Amino acid sequence: MTEPQPHEEFPPIRKGGSLILAWQIRNKKVLIVGGGNVAAGRIVNVLEADAKVTVISPRSGLIPEVAYRVEEGQVEYVDRTFIEDDLEGVDMCLTAIDDPEASREIYKLCKARRIPVNVADVPPECDFYFGSQHRDGALQIMVSTNGNGPKLANLIRRRIAEALPARTAEAIDKVGQLRRKLRRRAPNIEEGPKRMRWMIKVCDEWSFDELAELDEETMEKILDGYASETVPSSPSRTFFKCGALGRDAVWYTAVTASFVAGALSSFMWARRRGYSTNEWTGFDGVLTRPHCYLNGETNVYVCSD
Ligand SMILES: C[C@@]1(CC(=O)O)c2cc3[nH]c(cc4nc(cc5[nH]c(cc(n2)[C@H]1CCC(=O)O)[C@@](C)(CC(=O)O)[C@@H]5CCC(=O)O)C(CC(=O)O)=C4CCC(=O)O)c(CCC(=O)O)c3CC(=O)O
Ligand SMILES: NC(=O)C1=CN([C@@H]2O[C@H](COP(=O)(O)OP(=O)(O)OC[C@H]3O[C@@H](n4cnc5c(N)ncnc54)[C@H](O)[C@@H]3O)[C@@H](O)[C@H]2O)C=CC1
Structure with missing residues (x-):
């Protein structure tokens, strides 16, 4: 028998992974059994997803x-060990206890x-594993090693x-606002493909x-x-493409020029005060291509390449 050949066009199926999803658990009832370190991490994870949380554990x-989250009323709390009735009306159950037998029992009841x-x-x-998470505003990144190396998941994250x-x-937040505005301007369902093409162009054209x-x-x-279906060039690109852009280019060039003027005057000011570029931008990394950073507070346009 011949081995199945990978298809040139379609992705191969790599078995043995997990289905990684962004579970919408807002206002759903989550039961957490246990009140130790692992339970504390679980509580943060589900509260950040706006779930209603009940913790079951003896106070000791x-x-x-x-104890702080209980005191603050961030979670409901029941001061005893788990009983079957605790599962009434529960949408998700997380156990984090040091009693494997009780864990197994809770698992069976949930099933x-x-x-x-x-x-x-x-x-x-x-039914699902937790992973190592990075959270910044609306951004969430989760790393899973599928049970192989949780500490490595932490280091990779x-x-x-x-x-x-x-x-x-901040870029994600602004794109969210822009998408909502676009939906108000072009609400029709039939415009979906056009809306999507245009949003892709915006994200490709403008830097973070x-x-x-x-x-x-x-x-x-x-x-x-x-x-x-046009997207004006971003301020940084307009410098190099003015001729081809017509009316918009004038507008963006004016904006860019004001940034540059602001940068120059701030630069002179900073020189007098003895500040370095990195102190303004908070950026110390090496960039792979010339890039520009705007400082929100002073409206300085700083190129660090
Ligand atoms: C399968 C899984 C089920 C689940 O928990 O959902 C699971 C299982 C187990 N973990 C154990 C131990 C440790 N877990 C951590 C840390 C984390 N564990 C997390 C997830 C997961 N752990 C799921 C797989 C995720 C994946 O593979 O990617 C993280 C990512 C997320 C979170 O828990 O929120 C969080 C990092 C959070 C962060 O950094 O952000 C550390 C490190 C530390 O504590 O510093 C150690 C000690 C080192 C070690 O043992 O490797 C043991 C006991 C083993 C024993 O007794 O020997 C078991 C049970 C077993 O493996 O049998
Ligand atoms: N998945 C993961 O990432 C990790 C899992 N673990 C495992 O998770 C478990 C919990 O770890 P920790 O939080 O460090 O334990 P811990 O010993 O600090 O806390 C155990 C908690 O469970 C409560 N408890 C025990 N039996 C209970 C019952 N029948 N009903 C209600 N509450 C009960 C205790 O009151 C206590 O609050 C352990 O079995 C540990 O091996 C440990 C580290 C990481």
Whole structure:
């Protein structure tokens, strides 16, 4: 028999992974059994997703962080060990206890009720695993090693977070605003493909820093190009493409010129005060291509290449 050949065009199926999703658990009822360190991490994860959380654990077993969340009313709390009735109306159950037998029992009860469950100390009895998470504004990145090396997941997550462009979260926030504005201007369902093509162009054309800087006025200006499916060049590119752009180029060149003027005067000011470029921008990394950074507070356009 011949081995199946990989298809040239379609991705191969690599078995044995997990389905990684962004679970919408807002206002759903999550039961956390246990009040130790692992439970404390779980509580943060589900509260950040706006779930309604109930913690079950004898008070003597609560670590200070969990006791604090109970005291602050961030979670409901029941001061005893788990009983079957605790699963009533529960949408998700997380156990983080030091009692493997009780864990197994809770797992079986959840399965009988079709409640998705994570048993922290028994990977085969998990419907889903947690992962190492980076959170910055609306951005969430989760690293999973699928049960092989949780500490490595932690180290990999840190490296990924360090490599992200500065102001990623602000750029995401502004793109979110722009997309909502676009939906108001062009609400029709049939325009979906055009909306998507245009948003892709905007994200490709404008750098993260430039997106992070977008204000209401500039957003409206960019949106004016939607009808004709054009995206004005970003301020940094306009310098090099003025001739081809016509009217918009004049507008953007004026904006860029004001940034440059601001940068020069701030530079002179900083020279007098003895500041270095990196102190303004907070950026110390090596960039692979010339790039520009805007300092929101002083409106300085600093090129660090
Ligand atoms: C399968 C999984 C199920 C689940 O928990 O959902 C699971 C299982 C187990 N972890 C154990 C131990 C440790 N877990 C961590 C840390 C984390 N563990 C997390 C997830 C997961 N852990 C899921 C797989 C995720 C993946 O593979 O990528 C993280 C990513 C997320 C989180 O928990 O929120 C979080 C880092 C959070 C962050 O950094 O951001 C550390 C390191 C430390 O504590 O510093 C150690 C000690 C070192 C070590 O043992 O490797 C043991 C006991 C083993 C034993 O008894 O020997 C078991 C049970 C077993 O493996 O049998
Ligand atoms: N998945 C993961 O990332 C990790 C999992 N673990 C495992 O997770 C488990 C919990 O770890 P820690 O939080 O460090 O434990 P811990 O010993 O600090 O806390 C255990 C908690 O469970 C409570 N508890 C025990 N039996 C209970 C019951 N029947 N009902 C309600 N509450 C009960 C205790 O009061 C205590 O609050 C351990 O089995 C550990 O091996 C440990 C490290 C990481």
